[in-house]
Amino acid sequence: MDTISKTDPILENPVEIQKKLIETISKEPKAARIMHICGTHERTISKFGIRSLLPPEIEVLSGPGCPVCVTPDNDIDTAIILAKKGLTVVTFGDMLRVPGTEESLFDARAEGADVRMVYSIDDAVKIANENPEKKIVFLAIGFETTIPTTAAAILRGLPSNFYIFTSLKLTPPAIDLLIQDINVDAFIAPGHVAVITGTAPFSSFEKMGYPVVVAGFESYDILLAVAMLQKQLKEGAAKIENAYPRAVKAEGNKIALKMMDDVFDVSDSDWRGLGTIPNSGFVLKEKYKDHNAAILFYDLYKDELTRLEEVRKKKKKNCICATILTGKATPEKCPMFKKACTPSTPVGPCMVSDEGMCHSWYKYNRD
Structure with missing residues (x-):
């Protein structure tokens, strides 16, 4: 992977570079609706007030780039049900507080269910090794950025009492669906996803006539991406450009991609807000069926999920x-x-x- 050069002009004087980028963007700006697909991009944009620095002709929209946010009610409900049935459910901290249909994992823990927070799948495996008498279910969420860590742990070998419930998502299929129903002119692609996948998965946007720039996560990275997209739009171009070469290679991380391919099959997947999207998720391959919580514990949660589906249909939704x-x-x-x-x-x-x-x-x- 490329390293950051000590002579990189952005790193030497980021403030001055940002000023020049804003001047470039503001000079005869091309009206555009630009969508990013990354929660970290949104955090940077909001934190540094980047929208306020851009000309009013340029609108920056936020797409489905937060893995916690797109995890559907069904998957959260399933984890809650399994915890209440006596299994130990472990997952990342944010997931504990996401509301399911009637409650959250945090609520279930307050009621006595064994729900634990971990920072990685390796932490979850450690819990399984330390508690051989318990059935440990890891609720695995994330995009291409974190999926390889789950694959790596599986390839190393899992304890017999360790199970995985997958709610893993692939980014490009969701955007392919999204652009059919929204008015967008260009995209900022997520740098951390592209570190793994490379730039090829975003080629469909290019074929459909959308300029795409892969961006990093500093404020100057976002401004550079906007400037590059403005240039493409003014020239009538539609291509993929990499504004994050210090971390992203065109071919991605071949080792990580192979691990993912060895462990998972691509499947249809439910996304909160988007519904079921073909070929947008991962499930464990047949050879790992002994660790597949969705199959092994289906009888424990299927009836309750049916009830909760009816509850959701009747529930008034004020949350948008x-x-x-x-x-x-x-x-x-x-x-x-x-x-x-x-x-x-x-x-x-x-x-x-x-x-x-x-x-x-x-x-x-x-x-």
Whole structure:
């Protein structure tokens, strides 16, 4: 992987470079709706007030780039049910507070269920090794960025009492679906995803006539991506450009991609706000069926999931997280934003994760 050069002009004088980028963008700006697909990008944009630095002709939208936010109710409900049935459910911290249909994993833990937070799948495996009498279920979420870590742990070998419930997502298929229903002119592609996948998965956008720039996560990275997209739009171009060469190679990380291919099969997957998207998720291959919680424990949760589906159909939804995830609304349009819904009392997943748009806007847009 490319290393960061000590003579990189951006690193030597980032403030001056940012000023020049803003000047470039502001000089005869091309009106455009630009969508990013990354919760970390949104956090940077909100934290540094990048939208306020851009000309009013340029609108930056937030897409479904937060893995916590796109995890569907069904998967959260399943984890809660398994925990209440006596299994030990472990997952990342943000997931504990995401509301399911009736409650969250955090609520289930308060009621006595064995729910634990971990920082990685390796932490979860350690819990299984230390508690051989328990059945440990790891709720695995994430995009291409974190999926290789799950694959690596599986390839190393898992304890017999360790099971995985996968809610893993692939980014490009979701965007392929999204662009059929929204008015967008260009895309900022997520740098951390591209570190693994390379730039090839975004080629469909190019074929459909959308300029795409892969960007890093500093404020100057975002501004550079916007400037490059502006140049493409003015020239009538539609191609993939890499504005994050210090981390992203065109071919991606071949070792990580092979591990993913060895462990998982591509499957249809449910996305909160988008529904079922073909070939947008991962499930464990048949050879790992002894660790597949979705299959092994199906009889434990299927009836309760059916009941909860009926509850959801009758439930009045004031939360517009699904609309926000598709770039059709911003948080201040939600009647509960900063009122009933806050980081300490989240109603929807967009307020839970620090990569969620509602959380970022609550934290940084204080007007």
